[in-house]
Structures are given as structure tokens and as C-alpha cells.
Amino acid sequence: MARVTFSLDEATVARIRQTAARLRKPQSHVVRDAVEEYAARADRLNERERVHALAILERLHQAKPSRPASAVDRELKAIRDARRSGGRRHGPA
DSSP states (O other): OOOOOOOOOHHHHHHHHHHHHHHTOOHHHHHHHHHHHHHHHHTSOOHHHHHHHHHHHHHHHHSOOSSOHHHHHHHHHHHHHHHHTTOGGGSOO
């Protein structure tokens, strides 16, 4: 386990100490749990980002296709075939 040094304001230190005392856990565990929880939450979209992403998806869903499905299928097949054969660099010269 790594030892690190941080500068925190007194109010934050007091909250860490109070929480550690109330939970009967070491302060380092309280900080570790808090960081883990924050990191998990930070990976999620906030409400504004979620609404924006849904609006984009809705516009894409309502848009008419720019080309026929058969053309898309042919392109996807060509991409898959190229990947299976090692990509463009390994093709015939």
C-alpha cells in the first residue's frame, strides 16, 4: 500500500475524522471508500449530459438513411474481411 500526503482544509479533515469515529474505521479506509464511491459516480453521465445524449440518439433515430442497407452491409463485410486478413498493410502489393 502506498503512503501519500495531501493538503486538506480543516472542515474536510474534521468530516473524515467524524466519519471514521462514527463508523469505527481507520481514517484511511474512510478516504479510500470515499474515493472509490466518487470515482464510480464520476464515470456516470450527469443529467444534462444524459439529456443531451438522448437528444442526439433521438435525432439519429428519426433521420432517414443516407444509403441503402445493402451498401452498408457490403462495407461492413469488406471491413471484417480486411481485419481477418491482417488489415490493409497485409493485402496484396
